[in-house]
Amino acid sequence: MKRTNELIVAIAVLAVISVITWGVFAVGDNMPRGVTTYAQDVYQLHNIVLGIVTVIGVLVFTAMFTSIVLHRRSKGFQAAKFSHSTRAEIIWTAIPVVILVVMAVPATRVLIDMENTAGAEMNIKITGYQWLWKYEYIEDDISFFSALDRDSNRARQLGSGINPRDVENYLLEVDNRLIVPVDTRIRFLLTADDVIHSWWVPELGWKRDAIPGMINEAWTLIEEEGVYRGQCAELCGADHGFMPIVVEAVSREAYAEWVAGQRQELADAAHDAARLWTREELMDHGSRIYQAQCASCHQDDGRGIEPAFPALVREGVPTGDLEHHLQTVLNGREGTAMTGFRDRLQPQDIAAAMTFARNAWTDEEGEVIQPSTIADLDQG
Amino acid sequence: MSTATTHHDDHHGDHPTGLARWLFSTNHKEIGSMYLIFSLLMFFVGGAMALVIRAELFAPGLQLVNPEFFNQMTTMHALVMIFGAVMPAFVGLANWMVPMMIGAPDMALPRMNNWSFWILPFAFTLLLATLFMPSGAPASGWTLYPPLSLQGGNSLAFVILAIHLMGISSIMGAINIIATILNMRAPGMTLLRMPLFVWTWLITAFLLIAVMPVLAGAVTMLLTDRFFGTSFFNAAGGGDPVLYQHIFWFFGHPEVYIMILPAFGIVSEIIPTFSRKPLFGYTSMVYATASIAFLSFIVWAHHMFTVGMPLGAMLFFMYATMIIAVPTGIKIFNWIATMWRGSMSFETPMLFALGFVVLFTIGGLSGVMLAIVPANFQYHDTYFVVAHFHYVLVTGAVYAIMAAVYYWLPKWTGYMYDEMLGKIHFWWSTIWVNVLxxxxxYLGLAGMPRRIPDYAVQFAEFNMISSIGGFMFGFGQLLFAYIIWKCVRGGEKATAQVWDGARGLEWTVPSPAPLHTFDTPPLVEDNVAVHRDKLT
Incomplete structure (x- = not known):
C-alpha cells in the first residue's frame, strides 16, 4: 500500500514541478541562436546541457518533495531505520558519470573546432583601450577606433535627465562600426593597451580576453548579413560598461566598396593633417573628439572628477601650460588612467580636441593648436 | 552514551567583566559569539553595499552613483561578504560547536583563538576606511586583477594589508580547529564517529592553511608591483598579467569550497535531526567531502577559460570541473535518502536546510553548465555567473549559516527563538531571494555583462524585478537580527535536548551551555551519539 501511495504522490509532485519549470523557461530569455556555424553549435550545446540539468533537477526535487509530502511526523509517519546502502551509492555515482560523459563528448568536439584558427581569409587585430576599441584590418591596411556613440554618451551621464529609452540602441551603438564581410573566415588577434578587456558579441558565440602584452586568437565565419551588438565583458575601470562593440556584417561586394571608401578617407585625412584649420573648424571637430575621447573622465564641463580625473579648467582658466598639456595628451601620464593619444588619434583630432579644451570653458580666447604642429612633433 | 557534564567555573581563575571580558576572553563560546556577532554586522554592511548596487541597477541610466563608486561597491560588497560575513560565521560556529561536539573543554589553543578573532575588527577597519580615502576604495573587483587594480590610488596598500590580516586570522583559526579536532576528542570519539560538521570543518581547515598563503603571495606581488617597481604582472616589464589570475584562482577555487563545505556539514546535522533518522551514507559523505576538497585544487582555471589557454589545458580543466558534480551529487542524494521515509517536521532550521538543498542544487546545476567550455565562452563574466554564485553562496552558504543559527540558538541562549517569526523569515527570504x-x-543569457553600472534598455525589466527582490530580501534580514535579539533576551526555556530528534554530545549539556563544558571528558560508546546507525 505504501509503495502505491508513494508512486501516486511522486507523479503528482512531478507534475507540479514540471509546470513550475515550464513556467520558469516560458518567462525568461535564452541565449541567442547566433549567426555563425559554431555559434549555433554552442547554442545547441547550451540547450542540450540545460535540458539535461533541468531533467536531473526535476527528478531530484520530485524525490525530495515526495518525501516531504508523505514522510511527515504530523501525519504520524514512523521513521524507517535504514542508513546506508552500498548499491544505492554505486548507482548514484555511476549514473552521473555516464551523464557527464554524454555532455563532455559534444563539448570537446565544439571546442576543438572553435580553437582551430587556421585557414583565415582575413585578419583583424583588436586592441582594447580604456574605454574604446581599435580595429586594424591587417590585409586591407585600414585602422580606426570605435567608441560609444554621442547620444548614448550624453544620456548615460549621471543625472543627464535624458531617458535611455529615448536613445536608439542605448549603450549598444558606436561611432565607427566594425565592418566585415559575410561568408569569410576571419581571424581575430586580440590584445590591449592598458588593462584587460574582453571582446564579446553574443551572436558570434564567444568572448575572448584582450590582454596587454599578449595576443589571443579567435575566429569567426558570419553567415547572415546584419548588425550584431556586444560589450566589453571584463571589468576594465570606470567606463567598463560604456565600451560597446558593433559588428556590421555585409556582403563581400559591399565590403570591397567600403574598403575603397576608407582608402579615400585616409588620403583626405593626410591632406587635413597638413593644411591650416580655422578656429571654428577646430572647435567644431574638437567638440566631437572631446566627447568621444576625453569626456568620460574629464567630464563634459572639463572639471573632471578629482583626484582620479583632474580638471582641465579651473575658474575659467585652462590648467597646465601648453607644453605640459601637449606632452600629457601625446604620451599619457604613467601610473594614471591617462593614456597617450599619439598613436590613437590623427594629428588633426588631437589638435582639435586640445583647442576645444583650451577654449570651450573660458571667456578669453585661448591658444589654437594646428594639426601640423602635432604632426611635426610626432615625427620629432 | 556520554554522561551529562558537571560544570563548575570556580577553578578557572578570575572572570573579568565588561569590556575586558570580551577583549581578553579565551573561552571558545565567548569567542564564537563574537565571531557570529561580527559576521552579522558585516552581513548588514555588505548587504547595504549590495542595495546601492541594486538601487543603481533598478532602471537604465545612471541615477545615483558614478561608475567609479559603483565599482567600489561591487568590490567591497564581495570582500566584506566573503571575508567578513561568511568565513567568520563559519569560524564562529566552529568555535562554539566543535569542542562541544567532540567532548572537548575548549579549543586547543585558546589564546591564539582570542587573537584570531581580534585581528578581524582591525582588518575590516583598514578595509572599510578606504571608502573615505581620497583615492577611494578598491574598484577592480574582489579579484583585484592587475593591471586594473594597479591603476588605483594608495588605498590599495590598505586593502592588501587588510587581506593579509584576514589571512593570518583564518590560518590561525584553521590551525586551532585542526589541533582541537585531532587532539582533544573525547574517549571513544573516533574519527569516523565525528559529526559531519566536525568532519567538514577539519577538511576546510586544511584547505584554508593550503590556500590563504597563496592569496597572500598574490597580493604581495601586487603590492610590490604597485609600490616597489617590480613587474610580476606587468607585461612591459617582462611580467604576465595572466599569472596573477592563475595564482589568484589557485586560492580562489578552494576558497569557494571553504565557504561551502562547513555548510554541507551543518545541513548533514540538521536533516537527520528533523527527519528522526540517521544520516544516510555517513562514510560516503566523508569521502565525498574529501574528494571535493581534493578536486578544488585542480579546477582553478575554469574561472578564466576566456584568457586564451592551450586546448589541452581547457579540456583538462573542463573534465576536472565536471567530475566535481559526482561527489556533490552523492551528497545531495544522501540528504534526500536521509529524508526518505523519515518522520519529518519543519521547524525553521529544517526549512532553511531544505531551502539549502533545493537552491544549492540549482546553483550546482548551473555550475555544471558553466563547466562546458564552449558554452562558458558565452556565460563567462555575465549575469548568468552572478546568478550561479549567488545561488551557491546566498541560498547555499548563508542559508546554511542561518539554519545553524536557528538550530543551535536555543543551546547558546537557553531560550527557544520565536518559531512563528523564524518561519516568516524563511518564507520571506526564500520568495524574495529567488525574485532577486x-x-x-535570463539577463546573463540575453547578454548582460556583470560589473556594469548601466545597461541597454532590453535588460530593464529583469533588472527591475531583481532589484525589487533585492530590497525585499535585504530588509527582510532585519527580522533575522530581531529574532536573535529577542531570543537572547528571553523566551520559552529550552531543554538540554532542544530537538527531540537531535543526537550528539552538544545536546547532553544544559541549555544555555555553561561557560565551561566537558571539563571531564565524556565517554562515547557508540555511533548513535553522533547520528549514525548502531551497526556501522
Whole structure:
C-alpha cells in the first residue's frame, strides 16, 4: 500500500514541478541562436546541457518533495531505520558519470573546432583601450577606433535627465562600426593597451580576453548579413560598461566598396593633417573628439572628477601650460588612467580636441593648436 | 552514551567583566559569539553595499552613483561578504560547536583563538576606511586583477594589508580547529564517529592553511608591483598579467569550497535531526567531502577559460570541473535518502536546510553548465555567473549559516527563538531571494555583462524585478537580527535536548551551555551519539 501511495504522490509532485519549470523557461530569455556555424553549435550545446540539468533537477526535487509530502511526523509517519546502502551509492555515482560523459563528448568536439584558427581569409587585430576599441584590418591596411556613440554618451551621464529609452540602441551603438564581410573566415588577434578587456558579441558565440602584452586568437565565419551588438565583458575601470562593440556584417561586394571608401578617407585625412584649420573648424571637430575621447573622465564641463580625473579648467582658466598639456595628451601620464593619444588619434583630432579644451570653458580666447604642429612633433 | 557534564567555573581563575571580558576572553563560546556577532554586522554592511548596487541597477541610466563608486561597491560588497560575513560565521560556529561536539573543554589553543578573532575588527577597519580615502576604495573587483587594480590610488596598500590580516586570522583559526579536532576528542570519539560538521570543518581547515598563503603571495606581488617597481604582472616589464589570475584562482577555487563545505556539514546535522533518522551514507559523505576538497585544487582555471589557454589545458580543466558534480551529487542524494521515509517536521532550521538543498542544487546545476567550455565562452563574466554564485553562496552558504543559527540558538541562549517569526523569515527570504537572483540567469543569457553600472534598455525589466527582490530580501534580514535579539533576551526555556530528534554530545549539556563544558571528558560508546546507525 505504501509503495502505491508513494508512486501516486511522486507523479503528482512531478507534475507540479514540471509546470513550475515550464513556467520558469516560458518567462525568461535564452541565449541567442547566433549567426555563425559554431555559434549555433554552442547554442545547441547550451540547450542540450540545460535540458539535461533541468531533467536531473526535476527528478531530484520530485524525490525530495515526495518525501516531504508523505514522510511527515504530523501525519504520524514512523521513521524507517535504514542508513546506508552500498548499491544505492554505486548507482548514484555511476549514473552521473555516464551523464557527464554524454555532455563532455559534444563539448570537446565544439571546442576543438572553435580553437582551430587556421585557414583565415582575413585578419583583424583588436586592441582594447580604456574605454574604446581599435580595429586594424591587417590585409586591407585600414585602422580606426570605435567608441560609444554621442547620444548614448550624453544620456548615460549621471543625472543627464535624458531617458535611455529615448536613445536608439542605448549603450549598444558606436561611432565607427566594425565592418566585415559575410561568408569569410576571419581571424581575430586580440590584445590591449592598458588593462584587460574582453571582446564579446553574443551572436558570434564567444568572448575572448584582450590582454596587454599578449595576443589571443579567435575566429569567426558570419553567415547572415546584419548588425550584431556586444560589450566589453571584463571589468576594465570606470567606463567598463560604456565600451560597446558593433559588428556590421555585409556582403563581400559591399565590403570591397567600403574598403575603397576608407582608402579615400585616409588620403583626405593626410591632406587635413597638413593644411591650416580655422578656429571654428577646430572647435567644431574638437567638440566631437572631446566627447568621444576625453569626456568620460574629464567630464563634459572639463572639471573632471578629482583626484582620479583632474580638471582641465579651473575658474575659467585652462590648467597646465601648453607644453605640459601637449606632452600629457601625446604620451599619457604613467601610473594614471591617462593614456597617450599619439598613436590613437590623427594629428588633426588631437589638435582639435586640445583647442576645444583650451577654449570651450573660458571667456578669453585661448591658444589654437594646428594639426601640423602635432604632426611635426610626432615625427620629432 | 556520554554522561551529562558537571560544570563548575570556580577553578578557572578570575572572570573579568565588561569590556575586558570580551577583549581578553579565551573561552571558545565567548569567542564564537563574537565571531557570529561580527559576521552579522558585516552581513548588514555588505548587504547595504549590495542595495546601492541594486538601487543603481533598478532602471537604465545612471541615477545615483558614478561608475567609479559603483565599482567600489561591487568590490567591497564581495570582500566584506566573503571575508567578513561568511568565513567568520563559519569560524564562529566552529568555535562554539566543535569542542562541544567532540567532548572537548575548549579549543586547543585558546589564546591564539582570542587573537584570531581580534585581528578581524582591525582588518575590516583598514578595509572599510578606504571608502573615505581620497583615492577611494578598491574598484577592480574582489579579484583585484592587475593591471586594473594597479591603476588605483594608495588605498590599495590598505586593502592588501587588510587581506593579509584576514589571512593570518583564518590560518590561525584553521590551525586551532585542526589541533582541537585531532587532539582533544573525547574517549571513544573516533574519527569516523565525528559529526559531519566536525568532519567538514577539519577538511576546510586544511584547505584554508593550503590556500590563504597563496592569496597572500598574490597580493604581495601586487603590492610590490604597485609600490616597489617590480613587474610580476606587468607585461612591459617582462611580467604576465595572466599569472596573477592563475595564482589568484589557485586560492580562489578552494576558497569557494571553504565557504561551502562547513555548510554541507551543518545541513548533514540538521536533516537527520528533523527527519528522526540517521544520516544516510555517513562514510560516503566523508569521502565525498574529501574528494571535493581534493578536486578544488585542480579546477582553478575554469574561472578564466576566456584568457586564451592551450586546448589541452581547457579540456583538462573542463573534465576536472565536471567530475566535481559526482561527489556533490552523492551528497545531495544522501540528504534526500536521509529524508526518505523519515518522520519529518519543519521547524525553521529544517526549512532553511531544505531551502539549502533545493537552491544549492540549482546553483550546482548551473555550475555544471558553466563547466562546458564552449558554452562558458558565452556565460563567462555575465549575469548568468552572478546568478550561479549567488545561488551557491546566498541560498547555499548563508542559508546554511542561518539554519545553524536557528538550530543551535536555543543551546547558546537557553531560550527557544520565536518559531512563528523564524518561519516568516524563511518564507520571506526564500520568495524574495529567488525574485532577486533567478532573473539574473535570463539577463546573463540575453547578454548582460556583470560589473556594469548601466545597461541597454532590453535588460530593464529583469533588472527591475531583481532589484525589487533585492530590497525585499535585504530588509527582510532585519527580522533575522530581531529574532536573535529577542531570543537572547528571553523566551520559552529550552531543554538540554532542544530537538527531540537531535543526537550528539552538544545536546547532553544544559541549555544555555555553561561557560565551561566537558571539563571531564565524556565517554562515547557508540555511533548513535553522533547520528549514525548502531551497526556501522
Amino acid at each position: 537572483f533567478f532573473p539574473q540567469h
